[in-house]
Amino acid sequence: xxxxxxxxxxxxxxxxxxxxxxxxxxxxxxxLDTPSDPRFDQITNLAAFVSGAPIxxxxxxxxxxxxxxxxxxxxxSETARADAFxxxxxxxxxxxxxxxxxxxxxxxxxxxxxxAPHVRFYAGWPLILxxxxxxxxxxxxxxxxxxxxxxxxxxxxxxxxxxxxxxxRQSLAHARSQALESLxxxxxxLDGAREYYRSIFKHLTDPLVVQEPIFDDAGALKxxxxxACNDAACVLQGLPREKLxxxxxxxxxxxxxxxxxxxxxxxxxxxTPLTFEHHYEDQHYDDWFRVAxxxxxxxxxxxxxxTITDQKNRESQLxxxxxxxxxxxxxxxxxxxxxxxxIGGFVELLEEELGDALTDTQREYMGYxxxxxxxxxxxxxxxxxxxxxxxxxxxxxVVNLDDLMGDLSQRYDYPLAKVGGTLRYDRLGKxxxxxxxxxxxxxxxxxxxxxxxxxxRPLQITVSVDRTESETIIKVTDNGRGIPPDYHARVxxxxxxxPEAVDHKNAMGLGLTTCRAIAKAHxxxxxxxxxxxxxxxxxxSFPRRYA
Amino acid sequence: MSDILVVEDNKADEVFITRAFAKRVPDISITVxxxxxxxxxxxETHPLPKVILTDLKMPRVDGRQLLKRxxxxxxxxxxxxxxxxxxxDFDDVQSCYAQHANAYMTKPHSPKGYxxxxxxxxxxxxxxTVLAQ
Numbered sequence: 068x069x070x071x072x073x074x075x076x077x078x079x080x081x082x083x084x085x086x087x088x089x090x091x092x093x094x095x096x097x098x099l100d101t102p103s104d105p106r107f108d109q110i111t112n113l114a115a116f117v118s119g120a121p122i123x124x125x126x127x128x129x130x131x132x133x134x135x136x137x138x139x140x141x142x143x144s145e146t147a148r149a150d151a152f153x154x155x156x157x158x159x160x161x162x163x164x165x166x167x168x169x170x171x172x173x174x175x176x177x178x179x180x181x182x183a184p185h186v187r188f189y190a191g192w193p194l195i196l197x198x199x200x201x202x203x204x205x206x207x208x209x210x211x212x213x214x215x216x217x218x219x220x221x222x223x224x225x226x227x228x229x230x231x232x233x234x235x236r237q238s239l240a241h242a243r244s245q246a247l248e249s250l251x252x253x254x255x256x257l258d259g260a261r262e263y264y265r266s267i268f269k270h271l272t273d274p275l276v277v278q279e280p281i282f283d284d285a286g287a288l289k290x291x292x293x294x295a296c297n298d299a300a301c302v303l304q305g306l307p308r309e310k311l312x313x314x315x316x317x318x319x320x321x322x323x324x325x326x327x328x329x330x331x332x333x334x335x336x337x338x339t340p341l342t343f344e345h346h347y348e349d350q351h352y353d354d355w356f357r358v359a360x361x362x363x364x365x366x367x368x369x370x371x372x373x374t375i376t377d378q379k380n381r382e383s384q385l386x387x388x389x390x391x392x393x394x395x396x397x398x399x400x401x402x403x404x405x406x407x408x409x410i411g412g413f414v415e416l417l418e419e420e421l422g423d424a425l426t427d428t429q430r431e432y433m434g435y436x437x438x439x440x441x442x443x444x445x446x447x448x449x450x451x452x453x454x455x456x457x458x459x460x461x462x463x464x465v466v467n468l469d470d471l472m473g474d475l476s477q478r479y480d481y482p483l484a485k486v487g488g489t490l491r492y493d494r495l496g497k498x499x500x501x502x503x504x505x506x507x508x509x510x511x512x513x514x515x516x517x518x519x520x521x522x523x524r525p526l527q528i529t530v531s532v533d534r535t536e537s538e539t540i541i542k543v544t545d546n547g548r549g550i551p552p553d554y555h556a557r558v559x560x561x562x563x564x565x566p567e568a569v570d571h572k573n574a575m576g577l578g579l580t581t582c583r584a585i586a587k588a589h590x591x592x593x594x595x596x597x598x599x600x601x602x603x604x605x606x607x608s609f610p611r612r613y614a
Numbered sequence: 615m616s617d618i619l620v621v622e623d624n625k626a627d628e629v630f631i632t633r634a635f636a637k638r639v640p641d642i643s644i645t646v647x648x649x650x651x652x653x654x655x656x657x658e659t660h661p662l663p664k665v666i667l668t669d670l671k672m673p674r675v676d677g678r679q680l681l682k683r684x685x686x687x688x689x690x691x692x693x694x695x696x697x698x699x700x701x702x703d704f705d706d707v708q709s710c711y712a713q714h715a716n717a718y719m720t721k722p723h724s725p726k727g728y729x730x731x732x733x734x735x736x737x738x739x740x741x742x743t744v745l746a747q
Binding site for chain 2: 396401404405408409411412413415416419444
């Protein structure tokens with residue numbers, strides 16, 4: 068066959084197209100390979116009777132075969148399409164009538180004519196659906212030539228029309244039952260979904276309430292009726308569901324402020340959800356709630372209530388202790404300092420006015436008073452600083468430790484040079500921490516190393532960083548006098564100053580307490596490495612979320 | 615008319631202040647009142663001082679309230695009002711300036727310190743500065 072023949076190609080293409088148009092409705096009928104049906108068998112019986120032919124068939128033609136929905140006088144249930152007379156009928160979309168195949172140029176060489184069963188007579192009517200698709204045939208055949216009268220042809224044509232009609236009804240019924248089935252499926256899915264959401268609604272531990280708004284004649288929100296609530300809401304109200312649903316909100320909660328109703332009205336009007344905290348009090352309640360209000364699909368109000376009374380109590384307790392701490396700091400900064408200033412001041416005045424009348428011993432005693440006052444003043448300052456430390460606020464950011472150490476080593480350049488000391492660090496990388504606090508902490512640790520240096524060897528301070536999966540660890544090591552083991556436990560305590568420092572006047576015993584407060588404020592800690600000999604090592608650990 | 619109205623409840627502080635002024639700038643006249651309420655009375659009933667020096671923590675009307683009243687009143691708001699307190703607390707300093715204090719000074723630790731304060735106050739506010747009438 069000349070495949071390159073353009074006309075053949077075009078006809079091939081149009082053939083494929085018409086096949087698509089034909090096969091789709093055929094399949095959707097779901098008739099292929101179904102059991103025999105007496106309605107179709109009655110038709111083939113009638114066709115055989117009308118034509119007098121021994122064989123009558125209702126065939127459905129798919130892409131490769133003829134399948135017989137009804138067959139009279141034939142045992143085969145299907146046959147290959149290529150050999151079939153009916154293929155002509157379908158392609159032609161009109162009746163094909165062959166009185167004697169041997170004398171018909173179209174069929175004389177046909178295998179079914181030449182070989183068994185030696186068909187001589189064929190008459191076929193295409194079954195054409197409403198949409199124009201020819202899906203099969205009603206045909207009669209025989210092995211002897213046969214002439215059909217106009218009357219016979221007309222009746223056979225009627226039978227073909229009846230067949231199409233039955234197929235149409237069948238298809239409609241089929242579509243209906245399918246629609247019903249899918250409806251049932253959808254209903255079941257919907258039921259499942261409803262049950263699913265109902266169980267979520269029911270078991271949610273936060274109270275949920277659906278309230279339908281009631282408007283007055285002017286259209287203003289007047290009240291709500293409770294339409295649904297979950298178990299948690301029943302527990303909250305202390306009432307069974309049947310006593311809640313259907314109730315007016317104004318009766319359940321008589322003390323709801325007007326402003327709240329206005330907010331609710333806005334949620335219903337705009338559909339914009341609203342979250343707020345509300346303190347509600349009546350004879351049953353004295354509670355704080357976090358309320359999330361939103362509009363449902365049908366214009367009701369959905370309220371999600373979280374009881375936050377405990378949290379609020381804790382917050383206010385915290386605020387009270389913060390206030391107490393603040394007032395403590397203020398007491399320190401004023402009330403303790405004032406009399407101290409007076410003691411010192413009047414001692415000075417006495418010294419001035421008595422002048423030479425003072426004996427050396429008296430002058431020495433006054434010196435003790437003055438020294439005591441200065442010492443006390445420093446302590447108060449340190450205490451005040453510590454009181455403020457209780458309220459450290461950490462503002463973490465990415466800090467380049469090498470830059471920070473660069474700053475620090477510049478600042479400590481002079482004091483280090485004075486004692487012949489060195490400060491070493493190398494590629495420490497970055498940490499996520501509060502830079503100001505970190506600076507303060509490292510500065511305190513370096514200052515400590517300076518104060519507690521050994522007179523026997525030049526001071527060497529080394530800062531290094533280790534990283535584990537969960538922590539960033541900053542180590543500050545020196546080769547100073549170290550800290551005696553029996554002192555390790557107390558080293559971070561407030562005002563514990565430890566063994567006599569070289570430069571003890573500046574040591575208030577607060578540096579390490581501050582360091583610990585800073586580390587803890589970052590969620591980390593600081594400890595003293597007890598194993599260091601000839602010096603000491605402080606290990607600061609930050610959780611990795613910070614460092 | 616007094617040059618400086620000193621508002622100070624603490625007797626000892628009063629001694630330091632008056633002594634320092636008497637010693638360094640004896641020409642300057644000083645009136646001391648015990649608290650903010652007395653200061654407001656004084657301002658009502660006497661010719662206005664050139665400068666007000668007030669403590670913060672006092673009974674009845676404290677320094678903060680006094681400062682507020684002085685700066686709210688059209689009659690007195692032009693008078694330089696200097697807060698003179700033991701407290702160096704950040705919040706105290708901030709809030710006083712927020713209420714339009716003209717200066718905030720912490721009390722010194724020694725009589726010499728008070729003398730310096732007296733001297734510089736007199737030099738700045740009563741000699742170098744041109745005041746509103």
